[in-house]
Amino acid sequence: MCPHCKDPKSRVVKDGFFPRAVGHIKRVQRYRCRACKRKFSAQTGALTYRERKPHLTQKIMRLLMEGVSQRGCARSLRCTQTTVANKLVRLGARAQMHLLARSSDDIAKSAPIETVIFDEMETFEHSKCKPVAIAIAVNAANRCVIAAEVAVMPAKGKLAPIARKRYGKRQDDRPETMRRVLSEVHRLCPAVTLLKSDKCPRYPGYVRKIFGKQLKHETYKGRKGCVVGQGELKRGGRDPLFTLNHTCAMFRDRIKRLSRRTWCTTKRVDRLGCLVHLYAWWHNQLIFRAKNPLMMT
């Protein structure tokens, strides 16, 4: 299909090649649209469009998804940190595009989704005084991530006055972000009959607004985390929110800056968002046993 006029009926014909200096594809096919007379190539709209190091894109994605930091990626692949950062932005945008392009049939696969668990996990940017929340919703049956979004939030407890003094008032994006995540659940899981979460007082209001009063919403009291799950897996007995806590523990393990007691920190919230979208996509690829889960297209 022509990327300019986007008309599915327009005829597209081959129109020679152009040489590419980098990567393993030495020449790129050009195309011409008969309808609008404009030209494009096999690279137009591709993940590595106009990139100088297209051969590193998939490697960088795999390293970032195995708990390697951005600097660690640059060191092991012998490229610059800027290359890694640029690719992360593209990969994150691509992953978000794939996540938003899903339909309710894509995500249901074998059985329709009936129970969804949602919650927020916390991290910070630059300093503990500037916390960040990651809102996540997962399918309770198979751990598939339905939506994951990042929100800035003000510091809580003893840190709150110190944070206000140092950095001023910090906005709270959590309500808006949680509503976005639950709207995505509403769009992708039409057969949902039960929502589960912890006892956060903000949640019932969002659920009623998006799903109406009929939908059942069960809340559970939070329990103390244990050391092995990096705080997300709970101690003692059966955990009713296990699927979500397990997925959060995987986010913490696979994204370097989210792991506890690490030297790495988030410097930019938007880049954390890129990593969260990328991991959500990657996680689902592995759960659904996609044909080639290690390739971003």
Ligand SMILES: [Zn+2]
């Ligand atoms: Zn056209």
